[in-house]
Amino acid sequence: MSRSNVSTDLPKDETIPLAIARSLLGDEHQALWLRDELSLPYLGVVRPKDVRQASALLFLDENGLCLQVAGKGAAGPVRAEFVTGKMGYRREHGGGAGQLVARAVGLQKTKAGLHVLDATAGLGQDAFVLASLGCRVSLFERNPVIHALLADGLARAALNVDCAPIIERMTLQRVSSIDWLAYVAGDIAGDVDADRNAAADVIYLDPMFPHRDKSALVKKEMQVFRTLVGDDDDSERLLGAALAVARYRVVVKRPRKAPAIGGPEPGTRIEGKSSRYDIYPVKALPAR
Template structure:
């Protein structure tokens, strides 16, 4: 049998934290490339709910790449999806520049095409919203697994007629945003320095009684908390031209450091805004 049709892990092997696998309709070539790039074992064609020797999978099916917790009763797949689902609905029926993230970035105050650096990209949802409103968005996601999910979602969205112009304004970068911010944080500002820097570090742990989104359940298992949020904020404040925006849980304390100049609150989250200078009017 070929490697793509049979698990390469012994039934008696220790449990693997994360592996690559696919459905019968998943792209075998892409799975092999991911296995090589991420140095993760490739289990071939599997049913995630029946898997016992891996905790989670980067799983390829007919809908692209997803992160799937293995075993019965696990949460459903998590993927970067921009064409359909919540993001598709938001693209078609969203509130435009009145959306909280757009207001926090300042899109109601300027008509200039801002360059926004999303320093903690995750699944790219806020970056996609900002790009759909005309911003040029650079995205950093330092976790290689989440980076792979986001790259797959953007590649699929680029094939969609409605999403392609939005994705064209988005650039996914590799590596740590702190390194990039540090290199651009010295005066004089380089031409590539961001107008607005957007931070959405991993939310602090909540009480067990609180409901946590499926994405956060899976992400926390894989990524953990962002313990360098203070250093990231410092680097962002040194590099941004106009403002830094930090997304936080509504009742959480601000990141240690200078107090935000203002806040915009929603039902479950808020945006702490650190103004540096007035946004351009055109």
Template sequence: MSRSKASNTPSENHVFPLAVARSPLGDEHQAQALSSELSLPYLGVVQPKDVRRASVFLFLDENGLGLQVAGKGAPGPVRAEFVTGKMGYRREHGGGSGQLVARAVGLQKTKTGLHVVDATAGLGQDAFVLASLGCDVSLFERNPVIHALLADGLARAALNVDCAPVVARMTLHAGSSIDWLANAAERGEVADVVYLDPMFPHSDKSALVKKEMQVFRTIVGDDDDSEALLRAALAAAKYRVSVKRPRKAPAISGPEPGTRIEGKSSRYDIYPIRALPPR
């Protein structure tokens, strides 16, 4: 049950693991709503470097919602961003169906518009790439904090003339994908491809990945039900399941993947079920 607004007001001396705050230009109504919905204390208007009453906080400013580490010298907020930055560049200059994630779901093998279930959506970057290439993507993110970031990023992207058609092919769901996948066949909603990217220790040394993984692990931790997720995905997928893993990590326990696609730091384990419709 959501806490009342009064109960979300933090005491002066208590340090919260997670809170909600905003800049002077952040929307107060949205901040209060997030505080109530997620049952998190609301710190009001803050400067991130001056925050002492929370370790990490959801921070609303003129650029939208971000996940911010408190204190001096902390990196800037992690956001679900599709219009500018890395994803904006990738949208405009990406490698099309030759991108690793596109190959992993089989876009080089078929011209049919695939329904892809991204069962561990995170910040939605891979789902956005697939949607930009014509897939209809159902995104599941069970962590309510990451879900809030993703919902905010998609809402902002929907206002951009170039991104809006892509976002229109993306449907975000809350809660665990395992339950949805387990009941998919009964509902007649079998996915063409199920894509999994469970949380794992990341060895990439780039600043952005390091920042995202550090903040994410604070909030999410590792996925300890990857085996159950893979079983549910294999039961629900029509053509294949694709699992993103660190390049040198073992496969998820269970059936052996039929093939692999390797990149510099990660790989995709492919579990084929039947042939994709031909091009």
């Protein structure tokens, strides 16, 4: 590889939070595009366990883009994956409209094809489940690193014959959902047909929660995400913006024992083993 492709402006005695790198089988053109798009140093071809100058890597290998903590003994890669693994199994053997997220959105109560706006998309897992059940899903992810991971996962899934029809119902945007929802709310204000111009039928929120219980950090993606993204300190404002423009309901995913987001009390809750869904109804869902 030409040395001109590799960043040489790294601080000499300092570890940076994040860099881009690849394996021998990783896509170099994509790595260089990410370098320019995200303004991150590019380390070229490396083994993540040997990297000392960066704490974590956006790493390209034969399986696509992942987020990988650098150094020996680090947890395995985190990537947006819809074809294989947990999401692949869930797609083939999931519980349909009986799944908790589907019940929270209201898929057991209506046969209408709902438009769901996922305002905190993350790695897109819940959005993919809803799209697999027939919803049209708009995904918003403001963090550029998480957005890059999700965009890569969606692009790979679109090449799979079983996943492609699901991905067609998913649209990803790299934008702050709070700003976008506030813009829509301003556009709707005073409109005599505000219902027709609602942002979405259901708005779904899964903000990063500043939970201090170590048991909440067992998932490796949460450990990595908190390092790079931090907590969503504006979740109360996001809930208010969502309630202003949702047609039927707003759904908020929370750790099961966590308090509700500040603001109005949810109308009802659906609880699972580790998570719950706070439901804020705006009006009844259509029967069909």
